Amino acid sequence: MKSLLNPRNAVVALVIAGLLLLPVYSAVSGNLFILTMFTRIVILALAAASLNLIMGYGGMMSFGHAAYLGIGGYAVGILAFEGIGSGFIQWPVALIASALFALVIGSLSLRTRGVYFIMITLAFAQMAYYVASALSRYGADDGLTIYKRSSFGPLVDLSNRTQFYYVCLACLFGGIYLIRRIVNSRFGLVLQGVRSNEQRMQAIGFNANRYRLVCFVISGTICGLSGALLANNTDFVSPAVMYWTRSGDLMVMVILGGMGSLFGPVIGTIVFLVLEELLSQVTEYWALIMGPLLLLIVLFARGGIMGLLGRFSRG
């Protein structure tokens, strides 16, 4: 039995506590910027966590995950534009639209494997990108401004920074809890079995692709929620959120934090975005440092940050 008190768990606990207490710090210090920044981090961490579900546990390398960010965002944006401001309608629509998209592209993409899967998911996301840039009624390339955030009646006010932050954080923790339940369930065990040896799982009677597809749809749905939050956060949605480099960013966040660990993507997102922010304060050319850093991480720190911490815990 491994001790609960190891560096990995300590870091995770610190991150959770930090995220919970951040608005307090922001209020006391009067640093509003940090709250805005972490709202974005929390939202993208949810997207990264959903990607981790299919990459880390399902073994499906999706290079088109940003598409769901756009679909969730456009669901909110378009409904708001058409005068339907209630979050009780907007958010379920965002989730359902993402799930349907995932179902369609998943059932086609899962006929392929490996690098072909990476490429076909990329192709579908690019298609979604071009569809969005053709929506002339909804701003086309220029995007769509959302004048009013999703309203939840007297329940919460998303225009209030602190309340919105906690809504996002609740979604993140809820998402991670859900992923944890999925991973540890029978379904999740079959999924991980399929990842390690598909032939063997098929031989003992599991329909591998069906498990993969369900996982793919769940992941897409969670990412759609992240998209709805992101659109509310920026009060704006444009095709750019679906651009392929955004999918790349999400992949980087997952791998940086540690693929296949529950909190890895959260830590990866925090490190990636904070580093981006800090480096861009030091120099305009932050990517000059970030790029080689990624290369070094791939070369020398496999398993990401969580993998590194795990190495410390073991000895």
Next chain:
Amino acid sequence: MLVVVEQFLNGLQFGLLLFLLAAGLTLVFGIMDFVNLAHGSLYMMGAYFAATFVAWTNSFILGVFMALGATLLLGVVLEFVALRHLYGRDHLDHVLATFGLILFFNDAVRLIWGPAGLVLPLPSWLTMPVQILPGVYYPAYRLSIIVVALLVAALLYWVVMRTRVGMLIRAGASNREMIGALGINIKLLFTLVFGLGAALAGLAGLMQAPILTVQIGMGENILILAFVIIVIGGIGSIRGAFLAAIFVGLIDTLGRAFLPDLLRMVLSSTAASTAAPALSSMLIYLLMAIVLVVRPEGLFPAAKR
């Protein structure tokens, strides 16, 4: 009719350009099993090198050859310093590492050349139109792209199919370990192939440069197209890449040229003019999705491992 011929040639020219990019990508992928997202950065570097060297030397031809050499050298250095340590790793590692390289190259270019784009001016002998058919004129430069790309394609075919190096390349593509065991310096071969791919990408970039502006990120969209091409053509297959590239070039160009008019027959003109570019961009991805669903190995798969 005139327009159709012209657009057809434009499509052919774009397709051949895409082939140059895709050829390097598919060689590197087929032989080293390496996914190189930074291939588009080499394309961009080729264009920047050309713009710089042409301005320095005041000679288009000399500048172009210097740029080719510089891109080749850059490719070799890149392979030697970083990428060779990634062979045999997971594809995901490749994607991540080369994604980092894209970030690096974009900012390096911004630092060195500034955020504004450059122009690569053409010498006067390349700017005049040429009569290709009675009454049909076509820009000399675009025509020269077609000629150069076809020559390079033929040369590549000759190198890969008829020379000893090409034999090793093909052998490497079908079984890496075996040719290593037979005493071939596989590391050198890999570096060579990577440099060749880089030079081809650079050539594509510098040839495209006078038509579009030389700017940061110019390699990204076209890189995705090149990936689509190698997936459609079958990864590792140069013949497949050639056919798929021309196919994609034609679809893209003809779609952009004629789809707006076609759509205007069924839609209002404003709706058609916004929907058409998106639809023609989508056509290629649609094609790829169909190919992957029907023939997951691509249309012309390379020989089985």
